[in-house]
Amino acid sequence: xxxxxxxxxxxxxxxxxxxxxxxxxxxxxxxxxxxxxxxxxxxxxxxxxxxxxxxxxxxxxxxxxxxxxxxxxxxxxxxxxxxxxxxxxxxxxxxxxxxxxxxxxxxxxxxxxxxxxxxxxxxxxxxxxxxxxxxxxxxxxxxxxxxxxxxxxxxxxxxxxxxxxxxxxxxxxxxxxxxxxxxxxxxxxxxxxxxxxxxxxxxxxxxxxxxxxxxxxxxxxxxxxxxxxxxxxxxxxxxxxxxxxxxxxxxxxxxxxxxxxxxxxxxxxxxxxxxxxxxxxxxxxxxxxxxxxxxxxxxxxxxxxxxxxxxxxxxxxxxxxxxxxxxxxxxxxxxxxxxxxxxxxxxxxxxxxxxxxxxxxxxxxxxxxxxxxxxxxxxxxxxxxxxxxxxxxxxxxxxxxxxxxxxxxxxxxxxxxxxxxxxxxxxxxxxxxxxxxxxxxxxxxxxxxxxxxxxxxxxxxxxxxxxxxxxxxxxxxxxxxxxxxxxxxxxxxxxxxxxxxxxxxxxxxxxxxxxxxxxxxxxxxxxxxxxxxxxxxxxxxxxxxxxxxxxxxxxxxxxxxxxxxxxxxxxxxxxxxxxxxxxxxxxxxxxxxxxxxxxxxxxxxxxxxxxxxxxxxxxxxxxxxxxxxxxxxxxxxxxxxxxxxxxxxxxxxxxxxxxxxxxxxxxxxxxxxxxxxxxxxxxxxxxxxxxxxxxxxxxxxxxxxxxxxxxxxxxxxxxxxxxxxxxxxx
Numbered sequence: 001x002x003x004x005x006x007x008x009x010x011x012x013x014x015x016x017x018x019x020x021x022x023x024x025x026x027x028x029x030x031x032x033x034x035x036x037x038x039x040x041x042x043x044x045x046x047x048x049x050x051x052x053x054x055x056x057x058x059x060x061x062x063x064x065x066x067x068x069x070x071x072x073x074x075x076x077x078x079x080x081x082x083x084x085x086x087x088x089x090x091x092x093x094x095x096x097x098x099x100x101x102x103x104x105x106x107x108x109x110x111x112x113x114x115x116x117x118x119x120x121x122x123x124x125x126x127x128x129x130x131x132x133x134x135x136x137x138x139x140x141x142x143x144x145x146x147x148x149x150x151x152x153x154x155x156x157x158x159x160x161x162x163x164x165x166x167x168x169x170x171x172x173x174x175x176x177x178x179x180x181x182x183x184x185x186x187x188x189x190x191x192x193x194x195x196x197x198x199x200x201x202x203x204x205x206x207x208x209x210x211x212x213x214x215x216x217x218x219x220x221x222x223x224x225x226x227x228x229x230x231x232x233x234x235x236x237x238x239x240x241x242x243x244x245x246x247x248x249x250x251x252x253x254x255x256x257x258x259x260x261x262x263x264x265x266x267x268x269x270x271x272x273x274x275x276x277x278x279x280x281x282x283x284x285x286x287x288x289x290x291x292x293x294x295x296x297x298x299x300x301x302x303x304x305x306x307x308x309x310x311x312x313x314x315x316x317x318x319x320x321x322x323x324x325x326x327x328x329x330x331x332x333x334x335x336x337x338x339x340x341x342x343x344x345x346x347x348x349x350x351x352x353x354x355x356x357x358x359x360x361x362x363x364x365x366x367x368x369x370x371x372x373x374x375x376x377x378x379x380x381x382x383x384x385x386x387x388x389x390x391x392x393x394x395x396x397x398x399x400x401x402x403x404x405x406x407x408x409x410x411x412x413x414x415x416x417x418x419x420x421x422x423x424x425x426x427x428x429x430x431x432x433x434x435x436x437x438x439x440x441x442x443x444x445x446x447x448x449x450x451x452x453x454x455x456x457x458x459x460x461x462x463x464x465x466x467x468x469x470x471x472x473x474x475x476x477x478x479x480x481x482x483x484x485x486x487x488x489x490x491x492x493x494x495x496x497x498x499x500x501x502x503x504x505x506x507x508x509x510x511x512x513x514x515x516x517x518x519x520x521x522x523x524x525x526x527x528x529x530x531x532x533x534x535x536x537x538x539x540x541x542x543x544x545x546x547x548x549x550x551x552x553x554x555x556x557x558x559x560x561x562x563x564x565x566x567x568x569x570x571x572x573x574x575x576x577x578x579x580x581x582x583x584x585x586x587x588x589x590x591x592x593x594x595x596x597x598x599x600x601x602x603x604x605x606x607x608x609x610x611x612x613x614x615x616x617x618x619x620x621x622x623x624x625x626x627x628x629x630x631x632x633x634x635x636x637x638x639x640x641x642x643x644x645x646x647x648x649x650x651x652x653x654x655x656x657x658x659x660x661x662x663x664x665x666x667x668x669x670x671x672x673x674x675x676x677x678x679x680x681x682x683x684x685x686x687x688x689x690x691x692x693x694x695x696x697x698x699x700x701x702x703x704x705x706x707x708x709x710x711x712x713x714x715x716x717x718x719x720x721x722x723x724x725x726x727x728x729x730x
Contacts, residue, residue, distance in 0.1 A: 003677055004563040005694065008399070008658040009651060012565045013546035014366040015405040015539065016394075016466070017353075018375035018449075018457065019346060022066035024087055026051045027373035032386045039390035045401060052370050055363040057354040061101055064372055065347060068103070068340060069095030072190050072284055078324070079286040081191050081332035083339045094284075098189060105337060106344050108134040109530055113348065113512055117583040120622045123511060124589065132518050135333070135525065137195035144185070144196045145237030148295045151178045152233060155264055183275050186291055193290040194329040198521055200239045200297055201322040207241040208315040212308065239297060268296035326522040333525055341528055342447055345474075348512070349409060349536040355583055356540025359553035364543070375408060376453040379460070388460055395464025399658050404650070405543055406461050408470035409533035410447075411454045413478075414494075448473050455498060462500035465650050467631075467643065469539040469607065474509030474531025480587040480611055480624075483508050488599045491606075501633035501646050506534035506607040510584050510624070537582050538607045541626065542643065545569040545580060551691065555579040559691050561681070566692040567647040571629040576691065578616040581623040586611035604628045604640050635717045648694070649712060649719050652701065661727045667703045667710075675701040 020027070031037055031051070037044055054060040069090035071082045084090060090097070100106055112131050119126050154175045161168035186193060232242045269292050276288050306314075358364050371378070378387040394403040449457075454470060461468045476482055495505060510532040517524045544550045546566045556579065560566075570576060591612045600608060610627035613620065630640035656662050656670065678695040695701070698715045710721040 003674055005565045005651075005655065006563065009565055009654050010400045011366045011402075011546075012404050012567050012647070012651060013364075013543045014369070014401065014403050015407065015543055016369040016371065016403050017350070017407045018371050018378075019350075019407075019409060020374045021064040021343070021346060021370070021372055022085070024066070025064060025372055028052060028369075028371040028387075028390075029373040029377045029383060032378070032383050032390065037386070039386055040393050044390075048369065049367075052372065053367040054370060055365075055367050056358065057351050060350055060354070060368070060370065061347070064370055065100055066343065067097045068100045068336075068343075069097055070189055070191060071095040072287055074286075079328050081328065081335055083336045085343065096187065096190065100340065100343065101347065103336070103340075104134055105340065106347070108132070109344060109348060109512055110351070113352070113532075113583075116512075116585045117623060119585055121585060122589045123514070123585070123587045126585065128513070132516070132527075135518060135520070135527075137192070137521075140192045141195050141199060144193075144294060145233075147178055147181055147185075147237075149233045149235075149237035151175065151182075151268060151295060152264060154178060155268060159264075179271065179275055182272065182291070182295055183279055186276075186287065187279065190284075190287045190290070191329070191332040193287070193294050194325055194332070195521065196294045197290050198322060198325045198329065200293065201318050201325060203239050203241065204318050205315060205322065208311055208318065211306075211311050212315065265296050265298065269298070272296060323522075330520050330523045330525065333520060337525065337527060341530060345512075345530055345532070346410075349533050352532055352583070353407070353536040353540045356537045357544040357550075359544075359550045362549060362553070365547050365549070369403065375449055375457045379453065379456050391460055391464045391466065395461070395466045399654060402654065403464075403466050404546070404647075405539055406466045406468040407535050407539045408449070408454060408457060408461075408468055409535045410473040411449045411470060412451055413472050414451055451494075458498055458500055458503045462502040465502060465653070467502050467504060467542070467647065467650075469504045469506050469535045469542065471506045471509060471533045471535040471538075474511075474533055476511075476514070476529055478507060478509050479511045479531065480508050480609075481511075483592070483596060485593075485595050485599045488596065488605065492603075495632060498632050499634065501631050501641060503632040504538070504607050504630070504643060505605075505632060506538035506609075508609060509534045510537070510609075511587060532584075534607070534609060537584070537609070538626075538629075541571060541580050541582070542629070545571060545576070548692075556691050559689050561690055561692055564690075564692045564694055565651060567651040568644050568694055568696070569691055570642060570644045571626045572642065573691075574616045575689070577625050578619065578621065581621060581625050582609065584609075584611075584624045586613070586622070586624055600628070603634065603638055604630050606630060606640070607643070637716065641717065645712075645714055645717065645719065649721060651694075652710070652712065653721060653724065656724060662725060663727050664705070667705075667726065671701065671703045 028048070031044065031047055032039060037047075051063075054063055066085040067087070069084050069087070071084065071090065071093045073080055073082060073093055084095070089095065108131055111134065112128060115131060116123075116126055116128075154171050158168045158171035158175060161171065232240060234240050272292055272295055273288065276291055353368070354364065357368075377383065391403075394401060458468055458470065472478055478487070491505070491507075498505075512530040512532055513527060515529045516527040518527060519525075544554075546569070548560055548562055548566065551560055551566065551569070571580060588611055592610070600606075605628070607629050608627040609624050611624040614625070615621070628640075629643045631643055631646055633641050633646070635641050655674075656666070659666055675695070678693070679697075679700060681690075682693045682695050682699070683697045696715070700713050702711045702713070703709075704711060708724070708726050710724055712719045712721065
């Protein structure tokens with residue numbers, strides 16, 4: 001009977017993500033910080049499962065995506081918008097909560113990732129103009145136009161029926177519903193009122209310009225006609241000025257029409273003002289005026305004759321208003337982009353992880369544990385001891401709930417603050433500065449993880465046998481175009497102290513968008529470079545490759561033994577590489593230089609993504625692909641060890657520990673039965689090209705009874721497992 005490794009080892013894919021998303025939600029730090037908590041209990045495990053584990057991106061967003069708050073405030077007499085995820089600040093200044101994933105900037109970047117990945121084009125050739133247009137307020141303007149046109153028509157119909165003493169309830173209800181829609185609009189975002197207000201002001205200025213050009217000739221010729229204007233909405237809800245040129249004899253009739261139209265607008269203004277006052281927690285005259293001018297604009301230029309000076313003064317007022325509106329709009333857009341880019345990068349990173357770790361329509365089988373706190377918080381003070389107990393238990397002691405992988409993204413390239421030497425200070429100077437001992441793992445950056453803290457975390461996770469994929473925070477210098485020989489050799493030196501067999505350095509990072517300037521309302525918006533941490537797709541592919549169903553959907557149906565775990569799947573093999581491509585485009589047209597490849601190939605450094613043009617089985621790789629998948633531990637030959645080999649060793653440890661006790665008889669059976677069957681399967685089924693063989697034909701496991709060690713031999717490498725506790729036979 002074939003051995004089913006899943007009966008002993010339930011899974012090999014559970015992962016933990018060290019990142020902070022929403023400080024208002026529970027975090028691993030909070031659970032550990034509870035005085036009554038014990039990280040080694042089932043109760044604690046249940047708490048972790050319910051609060052911190054997610055199985056797909058939608059569940060992650062519901063649990064951890066922070067609300068972004070829009071605050072309209074006043075700075076030096078001018079309106080200004082700020083954006084924050086700080087709920088206390090939002091409460092203080094009456095902020096409006098928004099779903100960050102519904103914001104146009106997030107949706108634009110998400111769409112950019114999707115379309116670039118399917119384009120087959122480099123970053124330089126990919127045309128992103130249509131996507132960048134999402135930042136323009138076209139749809140917001142069109143929606144508002146539609147509502148205000150319907151609002152006016154509904155009230156007109158309501159008044160008409162009421163004047164005839166007919167039932168107008170249908171239109172009354174419609175009018176109320178449109179009012180609710182308007183209220184909902186500015187309750188979700190006040191800034192969204194500005195684009196329409198700007199367009200309306202431009203219409204008024206154009207009309208006044210026309211008046212300025214014609215008024216002189218009318219006065220000079222003593223014309224019997226007078227020019228009047230009335231603001232009306234056309235069939236699409238666009239504000240236009242209806243020009244009325246009437247004979248003085250007909251003026252009375254036209255006056256009545258204008259008065260009737262003004263009455264409609266005034267009634268709408270009154271009811272919208274009432275709606276605003278009743279819904280707003282804190283009065284804001286700027287926003288109130290925007291609401292009223294957008295949905296019930298007041299007329300300019302009634303049928304009174306005005307002098308050139310009066311028209312010029314009126315025009316000057318609207319030009320100033322347009323400038324102010326445009327300034328506030330651009331400031332608000334820029335404020336959101338500046339404040340929210342970092343959190344959006346993190347959210348998209350998680351989306352990209354799930355895109356690579358799950359097959360279409362599937363959940364991540366064993367979930368992702370999200371710490372929702374900075375990793376540095378878990379290695380300080382009293383928490384450090386609890387955290388290490390938790391990680392050791394989940395990494396080494398557990399079978400079913402073992403954590404196999406960790407994601408540690410966005411590490412600072414170097415610590416930003418260096419402690420100055422105090423060599424010249426007398427340590428016994430009573431009046432000198434205090435020598436305050438600081439935590440070595442102090443988080444240097446407000447946004448990202450310090451390198452010193454990262455090294456401590458990597459050491460803890462390595463001791464707990466958790467494969468940790470990490471990367472340095474993405475920027476223009478560590479993407480595909482920024483890599484050079486000096487950068488790689490520098491990273492080898494910097495990471496020489498991180499020679500852990502369970503640490504995996506992923507690079508290069510992916511560029512979602514380069515720093516850009518895009519057109520806005522009467523100005524430009526600066527879009528910063530947006531980057532995706534390489535650890536997310538690297539971890540996604542590694543974790544995905546541990547799941548049978550995932551591999552079946554990625555083209556390996558019929559090439560999988562359903563009884564075998566997938567620890568031996570090698571992402572560097574062409575047959576794996578071509579089916580487990582990333583969802584990122586090949587970013588650069590030019591190939592990496594030979595010198596750069598030589599530096600990487602010398603010792604096969606890191607988990608490397610490549611976008612050079614390459615063919616496998618005469619088919620071009622259209623997306624970026626895995627080049628090397630290595631840990632930070634070198635073999636005796638000076639080559640960084642493949643990830644799959646370390647995972648295989650970890651699997652064998654766990655497999656043996658799944659027994660109630662490991663005795664000499666256990667080891668004999670393991671070597672002569674289980675290992676033998678894996679070896680036989682490897683030889684027998686090699687023709688079937690199984691991708692998840694536990695042992696390949698040229699690999700073996702041998703137990704050294706004299707020294708009580710287990711030796712695993714790979715084709716060009718071997719590992720000695722010394723940490724297996726053998727109980728003496730009774």
